[in-house]
Amino acid sequence: MATSGNKNMNAKLVLLGDVGAGKSSLVLRFVKGQFIEFQESTIGAAFFSQTVAVNDATVKFEIWDTAGQERYHSLAPMYYRGAAAAIIVYDITNQASFDRAKKWVQELQAQGNPNMVMALAGNKADLIDARKVAAEVIPLGTKLKYSSSNQDMSKIVVQDRKPEAQTYAEENGLFFMETSAKTALNVNDVFSEIAKRLPRLQPAQNPSGMVLMDRPAQTPATASCCS
């Protein structure tokens, strides 16, 4: 990518999804390691940044957490323009939010950066566990220890909507994870997975590209004289 050869790069990332899906909660968990039951509703969008280490490099995410209400969607292009990555969030207890997520995917496919790394996040994974499946499999109130590759969790999830979301994600070139901002399940994993998938080299014909660089003005020069 623009910063090829460098160990650090900046990447613009946008979160999109239905109102109340938990976009801001995911960001708060990722950036500050916190969870607040009632997050202030986001107006327009809120900006955060957080750095992730991948192998021997770091990716500094510049995160735009957007407002979910339908009428705010007319503002979305401003936030996904030039984004290197997107997380499309839905609430696993809300079918309408999954339908909305698909629309976001379509919009990004049509209008977004062609090389954008897209993740589909089925958030509130803790709720389905408590409400539907866990009542039989895991007694209510049991403290679950989540890790990125928790086998039990993926089994639980498979019984509900994971197949649909998983299949959809595969068909559309996204990667899929169920997350819980509340329990921290898979939250860091979504971001590090994105970081791993970011293209390391920026297409020469697209200097303003998907990834924000340290010194935008110098990029074309670097690209031409070093090749």
Next chain:
Amino acid sequence: MYGIQSRKDLAFEYHPQIQILRPSIHARRANITVKFQDLYGFTVEGNVDDVNVLNEVREKVREQGRVWWALEASKGANWYLQTQATSTLKTSLKLSALVNGITLKKLIRKGIPPVLRPKVWFSLSGAAKKKSTVPESYYQDLTMAVEDRVTPATKQIDHDLPRTFPGHPWLDTPEGHAALRRVLVAYSFRDSDVGYCQGLNYVAALLLLVMKTEEDAFWMLSVLLENVLVSDCYTNNLSGCHVEQRVFKDLLTKKCPRLAAHLDSLEFDVSLVCTEWFLCLFSKSVPSETTLRVWDVLFYEGAKVLFHVALAIFKMNEEELLIAHHIGDVISIIQRSTHHLFDPDELLTVAFDKVGFMTTTTISKQRKKQEPAVMAELDQRSRRLNSVNPDEKR
């Protein structure tokens, strides 16, 4: 027993003497961030300088109070209403009214004392006049009629109630939620084009804190959306807001050309930060007393005030922004600055003295100029999205 409290004062009372948690000497030395309550009961975080600034602001508020009371004593209560009467009756322009008008404009820019705010806002904004055109029981009737109705708007409102200034000692209580709900729900039925738009929750919440009664807060919200702000700011695709953003970009280029060019070179779209300012009228970005000082002027001079204030925020940080090379840095400079704007005079002096003169007429012309482009852009976007959908049925 309908829970309507429009006639009765709300439980949250303005306490001009709210105690600040005094930072210890230790905290002072280390310049540690302290938490304290501001003039309207919001818990804010700041450093020792911020606490000192806020104490000065309290003192200035008291001084302003004395100025207003002295004027009432010499010119009579409600003297400021006479300035309005003449502006509609151009033929009988009395000199005293003109003098009062000039005095009032200056005075309002220096701030309306919090105790007088409900009364002065209500008359000067046009809310009183709006209310007088309908039967006395309008608000009660409306809230009672729509109490049990469920619409997309009411669902969204219910979702947002606990997410509106969470932690505020009155707003974030069952009573506060219920009052805010009634105001927002009532408005959603008054204007179904607006219904409910996220952002209005913050605006209405602050109006409740200032006006003290639900009914007055409701009328302030009505006059704000129907007369003060540009139309369609909050309707289906926020077209009015898009227009304001474009006008703002032009103004920034005119008033701060170097900065505008610099931000352009970073591919920083100022709407990234300004959209929230214009939709929440700064209530989510700057400390409460500063927001309300902006609203003092907004209700008297109109929506152009928002441009003045937004330009001022950029102007105040111009030097620092010019040496920023990342979008992230630009945003954090602006956020840090707005978060610490505890001194309203600092902001408003820049907004009106340094930003310079702008007339409502020029701004209206700018809006007219931008409208077709905004409509075309929104239309193009919706057509593009609709053309994407057929692919869905595979």
